[in-house]
Amino acid sequence: MVVFRVVRMSASPADLVRAFHHAFGLDVRSTPTRVPPELAAQRARLLAEEAAEVAEVSADGPLDKLAHELADVVYVAYGTALVHGIDLDAVIAEVHRSNMTKLGPDGQVARRADGKVLKGEHYEAPDVAGVLRGQGWTPAPAEV
Ligand SMILES: [Mg+2]
Structure with a gap:
């Protein structure tokens, strides 16, 4: 039998990003919903920018920069989910x-x-x- 240990952070990125969206007046939805195309496109651009920043530093950038850009991708991905009302x-x-x-x-x-x-x-x-x-x-x- 294989047992997998669950490691929990003190707060899910979802909680942190929700607090950010509330603080800055960004969209927050609680039910999965289609959003206006311009908003969906803006979220897609943000995520593409952060993914590109990961690519820039992944090969030979400093490790702290890679960690930062990976966190940005996750943060923006969670934010995009929140904008669309996705848990x-x-x-x-x-x-x-x-x-x-x-x-x-x-x-x-x-x-x-x-x-x-x-x-x-x-x-x-x-x-x-x-x-x-x-x-x-x-x-x-x-x-x-
Ligand atoms: Mg970044």
Whole structure:
């Protein structure tokens, strides 16, 4: 039997970023919702900028700069989820649950020759739509 230890921070990034959004008057939604296209595009630009900053320092930048830019990506990703009313912690938990099904029942990891982890016969895809429905999401007809 494989046991996974859960390490908790004192506060989820979701809590920290929610406090930031409240302090600065940024959008906060509590139900998964489509947002105006200009707002969605602005969030996408912010995230792309931060991801580019990670790429700039990842190869040969100082480690503290890499850590900072990684934190910026996570912070902006949580903020983008908050703007869309998505409880990202719950989505991450579902993606993690799915990822762990890549392990065989014996705890062994199946790998391809180049090292890529294979999904295996016990793999279960994440049910992100189910998580969002649990948060109150009603998909538009085009989203089903
Ligand atoms: Mg940055």
